[in-house]
Amino acid sequence: MTNFFDDNSRESGSAGWGRPASGAEAGTNSGVGEAGNVPAGQSAQAQQPNIQQDWQDLSGNPNENPPQSRHSGSKGLGALAIAALMLGSAAVGGGAAALVVANSNSSSTTQNALKEPAETRQAAAPSGSVEEVAQKVLPSVVSITTETEAGVASGSGSILSSDGLVLTNHHVVAGSEEGGRMQVLLSDGSTHPAKVVASDVATDIAVIRIEGVNGLRPISLGNSSQVQVGQQVVAVGSPLGLTSTVTQGIVSAKNRPVSAAAENGESSVIDAIQTDAAINPGNSGGALVDMDGNLIGVPSVIASMKQGSEQAGSIGLGFAIPIDQARRIAEDLIENGHARMPAIGAQIDTRPITNGALVRETTPGGPAEKAGLKGGDVIKKVDDRVLDNGIALIAAIRSHRIGDSVTLTVTDENGGNERTVDVTLGEAPS
Numbered sequence: 001m002t003n004f005f006d007d008n009s010r011e012s013g014s015a016g017w018g019r020p021a022s023g024a025e026a027g028t029n030s031g032v033g034e035a036g037n038v039p040a041g042q043s044a045q046a047q048q049p050n051i052q053q054d055w056q057d058l059s060g061n062p063n064e065n066p067p068q069s070r071h072s073g074s075k076g077l078g079a080l081a082i083a084a085l086m087l088g089s090a091a092v093g094g095g096a097a098a099l100v101v102a103n104s105n106s107s108s109t110t111q112n113a114l115k116e117p118a119e120t121r122q123a124a125a126p127s128g129s130v131e132e133v134a135q136k137v138l139p140s141v142v143s144i145t146t147e148t149e150a151g152v153a154s155g156s157g158s159i160l161s162s163d164g165l166v167l168t169n170h171h172v173v174a175g176s177e178e179g180g181r182m183q184v185l186l187s188d189g190s191t192h193p194a195k196v197v198a199s200d201v202a203t204d205i206a207v208i209r210i211e212g213v214n215g216l217r218p219i220s221l222g223n224s225s226q227v228q229v230g231q232q233v234v235a236v237g238s239p240l241g242l243t244s245t246v247t248q249g250i251v252s253a254k255n256r257p258v259s260a261a262a263e264n265g266e267s268s269v270i271d272a273i274q275t276d277a278a279i280n281p282g283n284s285g286g287a288l289v290d291m292d293g294n295l296i297g298v299p300s301v302i303a304s305m306k307q308g309s310e311q312a313g314s315i316g317l318g319f320a321i322p323i324d325q326a327r328r329i330a331e332d333l334i335e336n337g338h339a340r341m342p343a344i345g346a347q348i349d350t351r352p353i354t355n356g357a358l359v360r361e362t363t364p365g366g367p368a369e370k371a372g373l374k375g376g377d378v379i380k381k382v383d384d385r386v387l388d389n390g391i392a393l394i395a396a397i398r399s400h401r402i403g404d405s406v407t408l409t410v411t412d413e414n415g416g417n418e419r420t421v422d423v424t425l426g427e428a429p430s
Contacts, residue, residue, distance in 0.1 A: 128291060130234055130246065130248050130291075132293075133234045133246075133289060133291060133292075133293050134234070134236070134246045136220075136293035137219065137234070137236050137246075137287060137289050137293050138187050138236060138244050138246070139187045139188075139217045140158060140159045140187075140216075140217050140218060140219035140220075140287070141156060141157070141158055141159070141187070141219070141236045141237060141244070141286055141287050142156065142157045142158075142159060142166060142184050142185060142186055142187070142210075143155075143156060143157075143184070143185040143237075143238040143241075143243045143244075144156060144157050144166075144168060144172055144173065144182065144183075144184055144185075144194070144208070144285065145182070145183045145184075145185070146172065146173055146174075146175065146176045146180055146181070146182050147176075147180055147181040147182075147183075148174075148175035148176060148178070148179075148180035148181075149175070149179070149180075150175060153171075153172065153174075154172075154238060154241050154282050155168060155169060155171075155172030155173075155237075155238070155282060155283075155284040155285045155286070156168065156172070156236075156237035156238045156282065156283055156284060156285045156286030156287070156299075157172070157184070157208065157285045157286065158219045158285075158286065158287045158295055158298070159216050159217060159218050159219055160207070160218055160219070160330070161216070161218055162214060162215055162216050162217070162218060163209075163213065163214055163216070164192075164194075164209045164210035164211065164213045164214075164216060165197070165207060165208075165209055165334070166184065166194070166207065166208045166209070166210060167205070167206075167207060167285070167298065167326060167330055168206050168207075168208060168284075168285030168286075168298075169204050169205065169206060169284045169285040169298065169300055170199045170200060170201050170203070170204045170205060170206045170268075171204060171284065171300075172206065172284050172285040173196050173199060173206050173208055174199070174201070176195075176196055177196050177199070181193075182194045182195065182196075182208065184208075184210045185238075185243060186210075186213075186216070187243075187244055192210045192211060192212060192213055193210075193211045193212075194208045194209060194210045194211060195208065195209055195211065196208050197209050197333065197334060198333035198334065198337045198338065199333070200329060200333060200338065200339040201268065202267070202268050202339070202341075203268060203321075203325075203329045203339055203341075204260070204268045204270070204300055204321065205298070205321065205326055205329040205330060205333065205339070206285075206333070207330050207333045207334055219287060219289075219293075219295045220292075220293055220294045220295065221294065221295050221323055221327060222289070222290055222292075222294030222295055222296040222323055223294075223296070223323070223324065224273065224296045224297060224322035224323045224324045224325075225322075225324055227251055227254060227273060227290075227296055227297075227322070228251065229251050229252070229253060229254060230250055230251060231250060231251050231290065231291075232248065232249075232250055232290075232291050233248075233249055233250060233251055233275055233277055233288055233289065233290060233291075233296070233297075234246060234247070234248050234249075234277065234288075234289050234290075234291070235247045235248075235249070235275070235277040235278065235279050235283060235286065235287070235288050235289075235299060235318070236286055236287045236289065237279075237282065237283035237284075237285075237286025237287065237299065238282045238283070238286070239278075239279070239280035239281065239282040239283050240280055240281060240282050241282055242282070245283075247277045247278040247279070248277055249275050249276040249277025249278070249316075250275065250276060250277075251273060251274070251275055252274040252275055252276050252316075252317075253273075253274040254273055254274070255271055255385065255395070255396075255399075256270075256271070256272045256273070256274045256319060257269065257270070257271055257272075257391050257392045257394075257395035257396075258270045258272050258301055258319050258395075259350075259391045260301060269391060269394050269395050269398065270300060270301065270319060270321055270395070271322070271325070271395035271396065271398060271399050272297075272300075272301070272319035272320060272321065272322070273288065273296065273297045273319070273320045273321075273322055274317065274318070274319055275288060275297075275318050275319075275320065276316040276317070276318070277318060278314045278316075278318075279299045279302055279314055279318035280302070280312075280313055280314050281302075281312060281313075283299045283302075283318075284299060284300055285298060285299070285300075286298070286299050287299075288320040295323050296320075296322070296323050297320030297321060297322055297323055297326075298320055298321040298323070298326050299318055299319070299320045300319060300320060300321055301318070301319040302314060302315075302317060302318050302319070303315060303317035303318075303319075322399075325398070325399065328401070338430060340402060340427055340428075340430070341398060341402075341427070341428040342397055342398065342400050342401060342402045342403075342404065342425035342426070342427065342428065343366075343367075343397065343425065343426055343427065343428035343429075344366070344367050344368045344373075344397060344408075344423050344425060344426070345362060345363035345365075345366020345367045345368045345369065345426055346359050346360075346361065346362045346363065346366065346368040346369075346373060347359070347360040347361045347362075347363075348360065348379075348390040348393055348394065349390050350389070350390040350391055350394070351389075351390070352389060353389055353390075354388050354389055355378075355380070355388070355415075356378040356379055356380045356387055356388075356389070356411070357378065357379045357387050357389060357390040357392065357393035358376075358377075358378050358390065358413070359373055359374070359375055359376065359377045359378070359379065360375055361375045362374060362375065366426060367423050367424055367425060367426045368423060370423075371408075371421040371422060371423040372421055373408075373410065373421060373423075376412065376413050377410050377411070377412065377413075378410065378411050378412065378413055378415070379393055379408050379409070379410055380409045380410065380411060380418075381407075381408065381409035382396040382397065382406050382407075382408060383406055383407050397425065400425055401425070402425055402426065402427045403424065403425060404424070404425050405422055405423070405424050405425075406422070406423055406425065407420055407421070407422050407423075408420065408421050408422075408423055
């Protein structure tokens, strides 16, 4: 057991996400998934009027044109729909951004000034400032470049241990295990090869190890259950290949269910921390920290108003995996090589219906059946959390641990015969 996870901060169930059970798939047109599972090959489509949005992940591959997808959105959305995790938006190797400086004739005064010795010592940052946070966090955030047959992708990661363990997103390192090549750029400018320790597509969490390093500065892990809407946060990463970039914002919302599906059918659900801190392609897998420099979330997805194949960018809607859940998944990946997720043992309708999560059927002998749930029941709440739809239920269940007990508020399909049932969460099939 690696001791960088050993502290007193654990999730309280207020935020988080988890892993779909790979053995509980449904047809791509059925809209059915296990509670704790999204059907492979399908994303929940939240249909809403007026607002057109495109969604994509935050890594990038300059050798591919991202697929196009349009979704509509409205206020009160319980599960934000992402049509595809699109690798191909953050160029690397100097193509990420062009910084143009116009040359002009320098005056003799300017030339003389340039010859004066410069003060190079870093001044102490004001207590509680973004500057202080940046000085603390920047040495603990890395830039990751992955070369695969599909192209070159860039992303970010947070150092977990002095000997090179790094927390990042699955989609940042996807494909590197199969003949790919991964390089990590440290804050001191040195570049090192890295390999995947273990990765989980359903949770979009991966742990990698930088090879041949020691004495790195691990990031301080926070407690996402204590995060409050409106609190100030700082995002650190490598947007568009611009390493060691720092942006500031607030926590815009908690417990924001976001479903994501890649073109190859891989899918995930995030019960995300939403922030308006500028997050762009390349920030994936990096750090969202509080004003004490503690990691509270892993940036993974942004919303964009882009048209067609044009480059997506921040519009103030970024989503991060809460660290309480990322920590739990990383522990499983390091110790067991795979992630274990809680489930209630029921097939849930994931179509964009509202006012609850419709149970299609329960697993014989599973937690839901034992608690008295049956097909046709509609789950309205998990504990005190109101559910808009099936994706919101999946996200809420995944915020817990296997063995936790939750109270479900249930009605019939017509909204009548309301009752509460207690369910002890089991382990989703792997």
